[in-house]
Amino acid sequence: MKFLLSYLYILILLILSPKLQAQTFTIKGKVTDRESNQPMEFANIALLNVSDSSLVTGGMSDLDGTFSFETDQSGDFLLRVGFIGYENYFRKINLADKEVLNVGNLRVRPDATNLEEVVVEGVTSMFESDIDKRTYNVENSIVAEGATATELLETLPSIQVDDEGGISMRGSGNILIYINGRPSNLSGDDAESILAQFPANSIKSVELITNPSSRYDAAGVGGIINIILKKNEKTGFNGQTNFSLGTRDKYQAGINMNYGTGIANIYASYNYQDRRLFREGEGLRQSFLPSTSAFLDQDNYGENFNVNHLLRTGIDLNFTENKTLGFYVQGNFRDRTAFDQLNQRNENNLRQLDSLFVRNTDDSRTSYNIETGLNYTWDIDTLGQRLFSSISYSYDNRFQEEIYDQLFFNQFNQEIPTNRLLQINERPQSSHFYVLQLDYEKPFANGGKLESGLKGTFGEWDRGQDFFQGDASTEFIPVRSDLFSDGFNFKEDVYAAYLSYRNKIGKLGYQGGLRGEYTETRSIQERNQNEVINNYFNLFPSLYFSYDLGKEEEFTANFSRRISRPNMWALAPIFRVSDLFNLSVGNPFLQPELTNSYEVGYMKGWEKYLLNATVYHRFSTNILTRVIRLDDNNVAIQTRENANSRSATGFELVNQIQVTQWFDATLTGNVFYSEIIGDNIEAGFNNSNLSWTVALLGNMAIPNFATVQIQGNYRGPIVLPQGEIEPMWGINAGVRKNIMNNKATVSLNVSDIFNTRIFRIRTEDSRFVQDRMFNRETRIGTISFAYRFGGFKDRNGRSRDREEFEEDMDF
Numbered sequence: 035m036k037f038l039l040s041y042l043y044i045l046i047l048l049i050l051s052p053k054l055q056a057q058t059f060t061i062k063g064k065v066t067d068r069e070s071n072q073p074m075e076f077a078n079i080a081l082l083n084v085s086d087s088s089l090v091t092g093g094m095s096d097l098d099g100t101f102s103f104e105t106d107q108s109g110d111f112l113l114r115v116g117f118i119g120y121e122n123y124f125r126k127i128n129l130a131d132k133e134v135l136n137v138g139n140l141r142v143r144p145d146a147t148n149l150e151e152v153v154v155e156g157v158t159s160m161f162e163s164d165i166d167k168r169t170y171n172v173e174n175s176i177v178a179e180g181a182t183a184t185e186l187l188e189t190l191p192s193i194q195v196d197d198e199g200g201i202s203m204r205g206s207g208n209i210l211i212y213i214n215g216r217p218s219n220l221s222g223d224d225a226e227s228i229l230a231q232f233p234a235n236s237i238k239s240v241e242l243i244t245n246p247s248s249r250y251d252a253a254g255v256g257g258i259i260n261i262i263l264k265k266n267e268k269t270g271f272n273g274q275t276n277f278s279l280g281t282r283d284k285y286q287a288g289i290n291m292n293y294g295t296g297i298a299n300i301y302a303s304y305n306y307q308d309r310r311l312f313r314e315g316e317g318l319r320q321s322f323l324p325s326t327s328a329f330l331d332q333d334n335y336g337e338n339f340n341v342n343h344l345l346r347t348g349i350d351l352n353f354t355e356n357k358t359l360g361f362y363v364q365g366n367f368r369d370r371t372a373f374d375q376l377n378q379r380n381e382n383n384l385r386q387l388d389s390l391f392v393r394n395t396d397d398s399r400t401s402y403n404i405e406t407g408l409n410y411t412w413d414i415d416t417l418g419q420r421l422f423s424s425i426s427y428s429y430d431n432r433f434q435e436e437i438y439d440q441l442f443f444n445q446f447n448q449e450i451p452t453n454r455l456l457q458i459n460e461r462p463q464s465s466h467f468y469v470l471q472l473d474y475e476k477p478f479a480n481g482g483k484l485e486s487g488l489k490g491t492f493g494e495w496d497r498g499q500d501f502f503q504g505d506a507s508t509e510f511i512p513v514r515s516d517l518f519s520d521g522f523n524f525k526e527d528v529y530a531a532y533l534s535y536r537n538k539i540g541k542l543g544y545q546g547g548l549r550g551e552y553t554e555t556r557s558i559q560e561r562n563q564n565e566v567i568n569n570y571f572n573l574f575p576s577l578y579f580s581y582d583l584g585k586e587e588e589f590t591a592n593f594s595r596r597i598s599r600p601n602m603w604a605l606a607p608i609f610r611v612s613d614l615f616n617l618s619v620g621n622p623f624l625q626p627e628l629t630n631s632y633e634v635g636y637m638k639g640w641e642k643y644l645l646n647a648t649v650y651h652r653f654s655t656n657i658l659t660r661v662i663r664l665d666d667n668n669v670a671i672q673t674r675e676n677a678n679s680r681s682a683t684g685f686e687l688v689n690q691i692q693v694t695q696w697f698d699a700t701l702t703g704n705v706f707y708s709e710i711i712g713d714n715i716e717a718g719f720n721n722s723n724l725s726w727t728v729a730l731l732g733n734m735a736i737p738n739f740a741t742v743q744i745q746g747n748y749r750g751p752i753v754l755p756q757g758e759i760e761p762m763w764g765i766n767a768g769v770r771k772n773i774m775n776n777k778a779t780v781s782l783n784v785s786d787i788f789n790t791r792i793f794r795i796r797t798e799d800s801r802f803v804q805d806r807m808f809n810r811e812t813r814i815g816t817i818s819f820a821y822r823f824g825g826f827k828d829r830n831g832r833s834r835d836r837e838e839f840e841e842d843m844d845f
Contacts (some may be wrong), residue, residue: 062102063137073099176743176768183232248547272824283310327380336374356413390443401432418477482537521560541582586639600624642692675714727749740771787811
């Protein structure tokens with residue numbers, strides 16, 4: 035297919051060229067693999083102008099590696115040989131005296147020492163490692179069938195999800211989430227609510243970028259998680275349908291369709307989820323306050339019912355071989371209802387009942403998120419000069435209504451009707467988010483590459499809250515409360531520019547870059563019209579080195595500077611009322627957190643084993659941390675403040691083993707020491723600990739039967755200024771079998787088999803000690819079915835032979 039297009043392109047060039055009565059020159063030779071000396075078919079050979087690398091003519095090697103093409107131009111030229119997975123080969127030639135120039139054997143080297151990627155051939159599991167990221171090819175993840183994007187992330191090494199859906203990587207929660215390489219309209223405790231709308235079946239791969247270069251946004255102290263959605267690009271009409279059924283009323287169904295031609299690729303998908311989940315919790319707080327109950331003993335149980343619709347469609351137009359225009363639009367629609375019952379027992383020093391509050395909650399939420407974007411790619415020349423531009427816009431709208439009916443019982447467990455409370459909390463939210471980007475890449479004949487770009491992100495978030503309370507004095511008719519009702523508007527514009535250059539000197543590869551970002555923020559509190567403006571400029575350098583120690587062996591070192599900006603959820607000074615003894619409120623005066631990140635790594639690959647070891651260190655200033663204070667009325671108020679610093683030093687080891695042809699395993703271990711210095715907030719707010727994580731992913735293909743996958747992880751304690759998050763572990767397993775001549779797949783999995791993924795946190799202060807437990811429903815059994823349909827044709831219109839291309843027949 036590529037051969038025919040190249041042939042037609044060259045033919046058109048020859049037809050349109052002026053028919054001068056000049057001498058014709060023939061260039062011929064042979065392309066071979068430098069290591070195996072085997073001929074290479076379909077390699078691209080280009081004749082380029084020396085001055086600007088523009089294309090003069092070219093061809094493609096035949097099955098035996100030989101090539102031959104003609105030109106009527108004379109002089110000095112650059113001959114370039116290119117092939118995917120191999121280094122570009124360059125040779126200067128002169129066409130003047132000889133009508134036929136035989137350049138002989140052109141031996142190209144496999145790109146095993148490329149600064150961007152080192153792939154070990156002997157291992158075929160889901161995991162790939164690059165110099166600045168890890169890629170998990172999760173589209174074949176068995177243990178995540180029927181799950182959401184959040185639940186899928188929980189199965190990956192280095193990723194943890196807390197009780198509120200907050201996502202952390204290597205113990206750091208300040209991360210940036212990308213969808214298809216673009217910043218997502220996600221923020222704070224709201225991240226899970228959007229990620230939950232993406233079923234795991236819609237995700238192709240997940241990239242974990244632990245120490246991003248200057249090309250990436252500087253936000254995300256802990257790194258970047260880039261979620262790549264599926265988009266098939268095969269020619270012809272094809273697609274896949276899937277559905278799954280999970281225990282306790284969990285349903286998912288979807289369809290992905292694609293129609294591809296030589297000029298256009300059109301794709302569309304729809305996914306539906308209907309999931310019922312339970313959540314339970316316990317808490318015990320001991321207070322050292324006079325005139326209050328010594329203990330607050332709490333427990334709750336609730337269920338939520340989520341119905342999600344995800345629609346996505348787009349088109350890629352190939353105007354020419356080197357110019358592509360892409361357009362997409364995506365919509366997420368969600369309805370959620372929930373109930374919860376909370377029991378709060380106030381007890382004296384002898385753990386005898388002083389009073390009891392029974393708080394019943396009915397919660398309803400509706401939301402939708404619309405995103406659309408346009409991108410244009412121009413491959414300027416065959417040397418790799420490239421221009422990429424894009425613009426995207428997303429709009430998010432939500433409305434939540436919480437109805438609380440709270441009953442009061444005295445020390446004799448007798449209800450006191452006059453102490454009943456009826457509360458209604460209405461929370462409208464909306465946001466607009468624009469991203470404009472322009473990137474330019476310029477490779478050089480010496481192997482170097484220059485990258486530069488401009489980017490602007492413009493966001494505006496509105497959050498409101500109308501809180502009503504009814505008691506005996508209002509005859510239990512809810513009346514608006516000025517204390518808890520308020521509105522908050524937050525705008526953040528970031529203007530960025532970057533420049534980076536990479537090259538190699540012998541076995542040493544290097545990349546240096548600098549990014550500058552100017553940030554403008556403005557927030558306004560509705561009730562008192564308090565305005566906070568915070569504008570600042572920062573420079574973010576990055577430096578990467580790699581050294582080739584031999585075949586499949588490499589040493590790396592890198593440095594980058596990062597920033598974590600407080601989002602709207604952390605800034606909004608609006609009380610979030612879950613119950614009368616636990617409140618949270620934002621802090622509009624938070625400052626951004628800055629981090630210097632260092633990594634040193636070693637990678638060694640054998641035929642059936644990959645070793646990847648990394649030592650890392652992060653030092654952050656003005657860290658954003660949550661702080662809990664207990665007031666004189668025994669009410670815990672959680673907010674966020676800037677602590678002095680946090681440092682984390684760790685060692686991560688990835689072992690990827692191809693045990694047999696039918697079994698492989700990836701074992702990841704991470705040990706790190708964390709220290710928080712927060713005595714600027716309050717004396718004694720310094721804390722440190724040693725923690726660790728272990729993750730195992732095993733894939734076993736039982737011949738003539740099915741594929742089995744086992745995944746498990748353990749996370750050690752996480753340090754907080756006032757305590758720590760306690761350890762947690764879990765194991766998932768699944769089995770998959772192809773049926774119906776490999777056109778369909780049936781899968782069965784069970785997540786958190788032993789029901790051990792229970793979140794526990796201990797908080798200590800001079801005024802109280804608190805232990806809390808949260809258990810989201812994590813042990814879920816799921817059966818899934820997928821069917822692939824449609825035929826594939828090459829661009830000549832000929833049907834492919836089914837046996838020869840059986841692997842390509844799958845979606």
